Amino acid sequence: MINAAGRTIPDIIPGYGPVLPFQGPFAVTPKGRRAGAALKTSLPGKNKLLASIEEAVEASGLRDGMTISFHHALRNGDRVMNMVMRVIAQKGIRNLTLAPSSFLDTNDDLIPWFEAGVITAAQTSGVRGRLGEYLTNHQLPGMTIIRPHGGRARAIISGELHIDVAFLAAPACDRFGNINGVEGPAACGSLGYAMVDARYADTVIAITDYLADDILCPISIPQHFVDYIVKVDSIGDPKGISSGSLRMTSNPRDLLLAKSVARVIEHAGYYREGFSMQLGAGAASVAAGRYLREIMLRDRITADFAIGGIPGPFCDLLEEGLIRTLFDAQSFDQHAIASLRTNPRHQEYDIDHYANPWNKGAMVNYLDYAVLGATEVDVDFNVNVITDSKGQIMGALGGHPDVAAGSKCTIVVTPLLRGRLPIVTDSVQTISTPGETIDVVVTERGIAVNPRREDIREHLVRAGLPLMDIRQLRDLAYSLTGVPDPIRTTGEVTAVIEYRDGTVLDTVRKPAEP
């Protein structure tokens, strides 16, 4: 069948089951009730601290065929997922569904457990590195499902993704099981991903290298969601968790893109006292924040709130009073972690609150502006952030589709060329975000506005911005790079790209030449 994004999707996908095709960003109305974790009781005075991960695995009752989860707030510094999977594999448990909030490069170490049948299904928001290539080229018996952050929260709260055991890296934990992310040697800031898993998993195991003597303050994940605590030597390498502090890029092309983004924000029609935004953490996004700061100071305009992954420079805007509240689901550097710890208007929140389409109003629904990146954009404004020029999975949906759907004006910023690759193309290899939710594409050689947004086009024309038809941008890119050959695939579906509402937006198929 062909879905509303124009992609041909099988009716049934092996290991996934019957397909609900994507029907448009807001076509699905949910029925039913929130799912929940198993009821438990804990006797007075119970000691939750166990001696080892092995003991915790045994205590959790984990067995063949179950689903386990991890969070990725420790990014490439994370040691917990690899450490726990090694123990599980050694115990001979097989046929697991692994459902972390995301995989990172460090998870290449997990490939042997996929090969050995310890893990036979993956559900996540992104995969990179050699594991990305592995999953692109191997059809798992239980399929690889890639969901946006909001879609993962939706799947968990609706019971579609039921987590049997969540192993949560806990930068700081106290003896009752309270957890936060702002203390300890592996502090990562917000625990926005883990907060959802903690509430909905049947068994929650906190794995920490910082067991505080005193009761934690603040508490991000409270004790009554936590079954067991395991103390280990180290849950993460601080160097991989966060950069010291994000520096302003000096790349002239990124600065040019940033300046254009700031001008689009200024003129697209929603820039006024109390506007709201998500800027992202890419080099051009952070630099756009600096240009926007100058404009806001000039006009004496402040933003009501900003959301998303939070890099340090946005905390400066908070401190200066240019942003009144920051909502933080993931903190990108030391500055952001410190700000989250000390500034009461820098609020930690979970992914349900941030982006879930099936609740009573996620923050993405109240955005005026969102600035997002792209690996590819096509002439229908569809964006790909998942597969590379060889068709291999190498990225993450993150909150991209959620934010694009919610925001009044979604701006995609990307260079028109990367090396010798054209970035604006006839048709993206994989649709990760449908074009009808993308409003403006900013490149260094011109800006294109989605024809659905004549209002924005008029505003930008009036401001004298260099607008082009998206097809002109494509032609310009092709004139410089040539037209790339299509990627040949075997047709075998190796990953399913779900839209935030659980419908199938696209599939990843095994490339004919790996």
Place this chain on the structure above:
Amino acid sequence: MAESLRRAMLFAPGNNPGVLQNAGIYGADSLIFDLEDAVSIYEKDAARLLVRNVLRSIRFPCEVGVRINHISTPWGYDDLEAVLSAKPDFIRLPKCEDAEEMQRIDDIVTKAERRYGFPEGSIHLMAAIESPRGLRNAYAIASSTPRMMALAIGGEDFATSLKTTKTKDGTELLVAKSMIVFAAREAGISPIDSVFSDLNDEENFIKETELAKQLGFDGKSCVHPRQIELVHRVFTPTEKEVEQARRIIKAYREAMARKSGVVAVDGRMIDAPMITRANRILAYAGITDTYQEGEHHD
């Protein structure tokens, strides 16, 4: 015709495909693809072929020239041979010492234009003066051939040849810079100020650019895209200057329409140099409504 603006001339190393490909996106008034100091002797041949192919395959939004190696080096003539076939807008000769060098290049360019069927005189020339001898011959160089469009000063090399060093305030080059402006203006071509290489010192870059504007230069060479906006800011007339220029042109037009010879604005008599200056201010402000000699009035 309004004179073409050469406020910011951006250098791009001729051996870097990524930089060359994107050189046109930063709003420079002119681009100079460098085969000389930016390219090591091990890459001279590859760079000239790369620059030739870039000129052939990419359309840039402004004029594009090539800085060749001096014709006394083993590479200068080969550079010309390679790049002329791709019709750059101009050739820049570094370390120019006398008019004869420019005439030899003119001969080669003339032959190339015939060979490739380009309109005669369509490829321009500019020279950089980087030594006292070149400075002594500056006017002769500036007027050496009708192809000459600009005269630049190479500050670092000039300071070295004076046995001094370039300082932030630039006292050591003040006289030389002024003499470059005199020579270029006398010959009717553009004087272009030298590069400022400390990218992180915006304050002194702006000071040096302001001095260049004050001395009479048309523009400044840039080594990084970040400098373009700063040069433009300095060379863009203030609103007050633009307003004054508009009023002068308007008053002059009205006087011409009345066939009246005497015009005054704000109590000052308007004469021909003031019209020229007003036109120049409007051109630098990007305003095309300048006064054209002999324009008709009904």
